[in-house]
Amino acid sequence: MNGIHDLGGMHGFGPVDPEPNEPVFHHEWERRAFALNLATGFLGRWNIDMGRYAREHMPPAEYLATTYYEHWLYGLERLLVEKGLVTANELATMRQNGRAQGLRAIAVEDVPMMLRNRRAARMGDRLAPPRFKAGDRVRTKNLHPTGHTRLPRYARDKIGVVDRDHGVFILPDEHAKSGTKVPAHCYAVRFEGPELWGPHAGPRDAVYVDCFEPYLEPAP
Amino acid sequence: MNGIHDLGGMHGFGPVDPEPNEPVFHHEWERRAFALNLATGFLGRWNIDMGRYAREHMPPAEYLATTYYEHWLYGLERLLVEKGLVTANELATMRQNGRAQGLRAIAVEDVPMMLRNRRAARMGDRLAPPRFKAGDRVRTKNLHPTGHTRLPRYARDKIGVVDRDHGVFILPDEHAKSGTKVPAHCYAVRFEGPELWGPHAGPRDAVYVDCFEPYLEPAP
Amino acid sequence: MSEHHHDHDHDHEHDDRPGPHGAPLSDVQLRVRALESLLVDKGLVDPKALDTLIDTYETKVGPRNGARVVAKAWLDPAFKQRLLADSTAAIAELGYIGRQGEDMVVLENTPKVHNVVVCTLCSCYPWPVLGLPPVWYKSGPYRARTVIDPRGVLREFGVDLADDVEVRVWDSTAELRYLVLPERPVGTEGMTEEQLADFVTRDSMIGVARVNPPRR
C-alpha cells in the first residue's frame, strides 16, 4: 500500500536528532510492548510480513505522531483480533472471555531456541531460476497495490543495475495476504541518485534497494 | 518540496466523510483565521505561492492531525515573522512592540475591490512562446526540489498528452522563492490511469494535471 | 490510543464563544484571538474589514452562484457554448468574478464522460461560483484517493459509473479553477432558470454527484 510508512524521499521532517547515551528502552511499557510482540509472534499465527502490514494500517496522523513501539502495539492489537487470538470484545474490555485453545504460551526455556532459530525468509535457491544476474539493467514496475509491498514509491518505474542476486526469498506481497510462501529471487539493485531524484541528486550518490523479482522487468 | 501536503495517490486514509448540511465555518476561530489570512494577504508582502509554501512547512505529524484553517493559521504566523510584519518576540508574547510602519490595514470599504480584483497569476500570452500544443506527447520531469513546486509526486516522470494550453501564468516555483514573476505556459496534461498507477488503475480513468512548461519535456 | 491533541469536536458553535456558561476556550481559539488582537494593535488589520470578509463568504458567495451558471447553460445553448469556450468570461456575464475564480474552466459531463475535481496539493476551489470548500474536499481521504481510485470515491458519494463511462479527474495544481457542468436530469423540461438552479447541488458541480431528477 502507498502508506504513510513509506517515508523515503520526503522533505519537511527536520533534522535527525540523535540522543547521546540512548538507553535500549525509554519506558517500562516499551520493554513489555517489545516482548509481547515477540512472544505472541512465536505462536506462529502470523508472519513478519503480516506484522508489517498490520502496522502500516495505523491511521497516518497517528503513525507520525507516535513512536516506534506504539506502532508495534497498534499492529499487535490488530493482529490479535484479526487472527482470532483475542476477540474484539476482549480487546475493548481488556478482560478475557475464555482461555486460548490449542496454543501454548512460549516458556522461558523456549526463548533461546526461538531467538536462535535460523528459519527465516530464505528459501531454496533451486526453487526458482533467476531471471536476472549481476550487471543486468532492470526497470522497476510501476506498482501501487493496496496490499503489502516492499518496493518503496521512490523506487518505482526507475532504471537500475542489478548489483547482486541475494538468492530466493519468500515474496512478502503474497505472504502478507495469504501466508503462502511464493519463492522469488531478491536482488540488490543499484539506482543512481539522478535516476531517482533528478537534477537535485548528487552525481556520486547511489541507492541500493532490495527488489523481489516480480517487481522488475528488463530495461533496454 | 516532497512535503506531507502532497497526498495524491496515498492509501490508508479511510473513507471520505461528508457532513450533511455542513456550515461554511464550524467555529468562530475559523472565521477569524480565514479573514486574517485574506486581510493580511491584501497587504501585499507575500504572494499566494509563498502562502502555500509556508503551509507546506508545517511538521508532517501536525499537518495530518489538524484541520484546514489550522494549516492556514500556521502559515500565516510563519509569514508574518518571515516577512517582517511581526517580530518573533511579538508572536511569542502576542504583544506588540510597536506599530507597523508603512502599511495601512485594509478598511471595510477596500474589501469589495480586493475581492473583485482580477489581477491574478495570469500573464500576457505573448511573454513566452509555447513549446507545446494540444495533442503533443510530453514527459514530466523527475524533479524533487526542496523549494515550492506544483508538480505532484505521483505525476513526475510520467508520459501524458497535452489537452490544452491555458496560456501564460506566473511560475509558482520561483514566485514562492523570490517573488519574481517568471512567465510560463501552463498546460492541462492528460495522463492515462495505467501510466500513473500501473496495472491497478482503471483502464478508462484519466487524470488531468495542470503543468507549467518547465516541468515538461517532449516525449517520443 | 487514537485521540488527537486537537479537538475536532462537533460541539455546537456557541461553545466557541466566551461567557459564563460556555465551555473553556480551546488552544486554537485562544491563539487566533490573541493573534487578531496583536495584528489590530499593530495596525495591520481592521476588525470591521474581517467581519466584512467573513460575511461575504458566509452569506453572499456560495454554490447558488454556480447553480445559476449551470441552469443558464442548460437553457441557453449560446451561453453554454460561450461557457465552454471561455468559461471565465461567460461566468463573468452573471457577475461572478474575483479571487480564486480569476481563470475558470468548465467541464461538461455527458453520458460517456464524467469529470470530477480535486486539489491534491492543497484545496484549490472556485470560490466565486461555489463559495468556500467543504471539509471533506480539504480532507486527506479525498485528496489522497480521488486521483488513484476515483470510482471508489464516487461510489461512496452514491455515483456508480458503468465501466464504459470514462472518468476524468482534474487535479487543480495551478491557478485554473474547475467547475463541472452536470447533466441536466430528465423531468425538468419547461422549468425556469430559477427552478432549475434549485436542483443543482454543490456536489454535482465538483463532480462527486449527479443532479437528481425532481420528485413527482
Added chain:
Amino acid sequence: MSEHHHDHDHDHEHDDRPGPHGAPLSDVQLRVRALESLLVDKGLVDPKALDTLIDTYETKVGPRNGARVVAKAWLDPAFKQRLLADSTAAIAELGYIGRQGEDMVVLENTPKVHNVVVCTLCSCYPWPVLGLPPVWYKSGPYRARTVIDPRGVLREFGVDLADDVEVRVWDSTAELRYLVLPERPVGTEGMTEEQLADFVTRDSMIGVARVNPPRR
C-alpha cells in the same frame, strides 16, 4: 499548537512505575499493562518469558557484538575475506546468529566509497550484531532523508565527505540485514582485537560515523 497527544517526555524512567510517589500512568502505559494481563490470563504469554526476552536485548545483544566482528576483520585478512564473501557464515563463527540477522551482508567502507544503511519502510536492523535500533534510526527524519539527501544527513552526524567519495545508501527493503565495515583508523597499529573493538561505535557500523583514531 504543536504538542502531540502522546507524551514523548524525557522523564526519568521511574516515572513509569506505579507507586505512591510516581507520576500518573500514561494512556499507553496503562494500555500495555492491560494487554499483557489479558494475554497472560488467556494463556497466550508467560510473563517470565517476556522478562527473558527483554533481558536478552537490553543486556546481552548489542553493538559490542558487531564491534568484535569489525575488529576481527581488521586484524585477520582471511576472516575479512570470508566476511565479505559470506557475511552470515563469517558472523556466525563468532556466535552471532538469530532473528533479524538470518541473512547478513557486510559492506566495506573505503577512502572512495562510503556505505550507509537505512530502512525507509519500517526500521529493519541487524539485531544479533547491533542490538535494537536507536530512536533516530526509526524516526521520520532519518527514514525520509537518507535516500534523498545522504550527504546532508551524514553532515549532521559529523561526517563531511569529499565530492569524489561515492555514497552508497542501502535501503533494507527485504530480509537482508546490512552491517558496515568501517575503515580502520590510523594510530591503532599493534592493538589487540579487544582493544580495537572498544573503538568501534554502533554509528560507524550503520554508516553514519567514522571510527575515530585513539586519543594520544
